[in-house]
Amino acid sequence: MTLSLSKAITRIALAAAMPILSLFLYGCASSTQITGSWKSPEALPQQYQRIVVAALTDNVLARQEVENDLQAQLRLRGIEASKSIDLFPPSAGAKTGPDVNLLLDRIKENGHDAILTAALVDEKTETRYVPGNVGYRPMTRFMWYGSFRGYYTYWYPTLYDPGYYTEDKVYYLETNLYDAQTDKLVWAAQSRSYSPGSLRRAAAKFAEITVQKMSEDNVISAQIRQ
Template identity: 25%
Template sequence: MRPVFAKILGLFVITGLLSSCAATSLVDSWHPPDLANRKYHKLLVSSIVKSSNTRKVYEDVIAAELKQSGIEAAASYLLMPKDEPVSQQTLEKAVKESGADGVLSIQTTMVEKRTNVQPGYIDNYPGYWYPPAFPYWDMYGYYGATTFYEPPTMVMYNVATIQVNLFDAESGKLIWAGTLETSEPGKVVTVSKDIARIIIQALRREGLT
């Protein structure tokens, strides 16, 4: 393999690593063993985050994606003060006003830095081919065989752990819980859409919608 081709290949490998890390995925989930055949028709989406703007984006995007899939949803920031801590009273009031039968909470619980190392490698380049009738010292521009070393490549990225819980609005019981991971926590809109997709798939799989 020629050195220039090997370097290009290395760039493709690194790009592939970054792309594979970009997805938001469900890493763990739970529901009570005695989960009743309860269907939820409207969910109140509540994002637990310090920034009111980030909260608005999370709730708006997730609620919109749920609606598009046929699940009624409402953003909690429209019914509760944006800059005040959520209390049980304000939450109960918001649930009543929204007419929701389930409360969906989303919270980033941890952000950690991870490292992905692509091992280095050694490769040989045999040089240009030339006809045997011509000795190499008469060939202008001929280069002999070479050996080159590509050092290991280290890719560092952030991974956020996101906890998603579905509570029954009437009893307050936890109905479903999921732990998600994303490597691009700063892309709020993209992550919100991914979270909504995972939630929709999980709730349908468990027969909750």
């Protein structure tokens, strides 16, 4: 399962031809959770102290929000985190990202020891039925059954409030941690976001559970700074 950073970025970019992460971050009651993780048997516990976070997307707002929140969560645990958007600001009209070799050289020159990437790898639409406001109640409990006027006035609006079908978006994300010196994948996690309601809440929750899982899997410090 070991992949180089350059190969992983190429694979993700091809697999996620849609605007990465931007769809995930816009959507309505949301939930985001980790569905699985993997750690290289060669990874040392709590090894990484200087990490670059990179949201793989051409949507500048989504990139900023995701990288800001991942940086904040890492800093809470004493990790010196930088954002790729600061190292490689977006270029107007650019069709591709920065050269991966240049990116790696810049990361190493700045003394970073790991790169944390986040990308949307799949999305699905789920259709569900929302029932209307119709339900049977015993006649003896309610006075409106006593006359046609009362019965009709109460039930007419309810009986004509039928159920309906609605669509919910489910987004599947992949987060990878690469060793900057060896260019090897040392940790990966998959997460699912169900109908995210806003960019702000979705990015914050995604960052929180991702960094928490990194801590649980012992690739960064478990200590939260007060």
